[in-house]
Amino acid sequence: QVQLVESGGGLVQPGGSLRLSCAASGSIFSSNVMGWYRQTPGKQRELVATITSAGSTNYADSVKGRFTISRENPKRTAYLQMNNLKPEDTAVYYCKIFAAPYDYWGQGTQVTVSS
DSSP: OOEEEEEOOEEEOTTOOEEEEEEEESOOOSSOEEEEEEEOTTSOOEEEEEEETTOOEEEOTTTTTTEEEEEETTTTEEEEEEOSOOGGGOEEEEEEEEETTEEEEOOOEEEEEOO
């Protein structure tokens, strides 16, 4: 059984920074894609950033230049460094791992950007 545990969310002022972590456990194929998604009430979950096991990254236009996704393969952990946070970044952030043909989600962590 694959489990993902996110941490690092919280309340931060506009312009501040947070670092989210996602630790994966269980049996996971070594070739996989880890990603961060976010969701606000009444809206669909949207992609924030993804990273392959080889290190290739992809970002939503809204976070390019502000967020950085990274991973440590031996630890099976992914990170999302979020800088220059804006109120519109407020959401529940979810970690996902896709190892064909399965994908797994974490429970989510709240990020609130407010003064």
